[in-house]
Amino acid sequence: MNERELREQIALQGKSIFDRGLTFGTSGNISAKLGDEILITPTNxxxxxxxxxxxxxxxxxxxLRSGDKPSKEAFLHLSMYRSRPNELAIVHLHSTYSVAVSCxxxxxxxNVLPPITAYYVMRVGTLPLIRYFPPGDETLAEAVEVQSKHARSVLLANHGPVVSGKSLDAAVAATEELEETAKLFLLLKGQATRFLDCDQCRELEQRFPN
Structure with a gap:
């Protein structure tokens, strides 16, 4: 995908995410790798x-090489790319159910969410919680870099998810899966629930490696 196509895909995915209520106002940001550089949605x-x-x-x-001033959370993306160099895109949202779980x-x-569905295990896997940091606090970058070495997604306490993927489509799909699983988790809270067991999760990880 060339730069023009990648820019248009970021805009298209952003509109899809916004239109379906997964983010609101000027919250959230998307990035994608372009060689050794990254494209990221601008601030505000x-x-x-x-x-x-x-x-x-x-x-x-x-x-900044070109374009508008980047998102103030660009450091989150850069820190995750450092720890996961094979990933090509990152989505960070303040999506309602994921934020609710983070609180x-x-x-x-x-590992914040249990293995409720096979698709959650396949697309998200482990989801560590990172303690609360004030918005824009760049010391958060170190925590993200450490935790994301072992997980493609992290959940920022009282803030929201940061999800990486091997393509922009994969990162968006994993973010959507995480949000739906967070919703299911809250709906099932207090109910006797059957989660996938360790053997079932292990089989999925073997059949659908990252």
């Missing part, structure tokens, strides 16, 4: 109205 941009020509282009050092006090911080 509504995901439903991304102008492909104004998407920020950053060098590997994080410095719960009784979740396992090493």
């Amino acid at each position: 941009t509504c995901m439903g109205r991304i102008d492909p020509d104004r998407i920020s282009r950053l060098g590997p050092d994080g410095n 719960l006090a009784d979740v396992d911080p090493s």
Whole structure:
């Protein structure tokens, strides 16, 4: 995919995410690798109205090469790309159900959501919780870099998910799967629930490796 196509895909996916209520206002951001650089949505941009020509282009050092000022959370994307160099796209949202789960006090911080469905195991897998940091606090980058070495998705406490993928489509699909699983988790809370067991999860991981 060339730069023009990638810019248009970011705008298209952003509009789809916004139109389906997975983000709102100017929250959330999307990035994708372009060689050793990244394209990322600009700061204070509504995901439903991304102008492909104004998407920020950053060098590997994080410095702006062209486009508008990048999202103030660009450092999250850069830190995850450092720990997961084979991933080609990242989606960060403030999606309602995922954020709700990130605020719960009784979740396992090493893996927040249980294996409710096969597709969650296949597309998301392990979801560690990263403790709360104020918005824009760049010390969060170190925590993301450490946790994402072992997981393609992380959940920021009282904030939202950061999800990587081997393509932009894969990152978006995993983000959607995470949000639906968070919704199921909250709907099932307090109910006697049958989750996938360790053997079933292991079989899925073997049949559908990352």
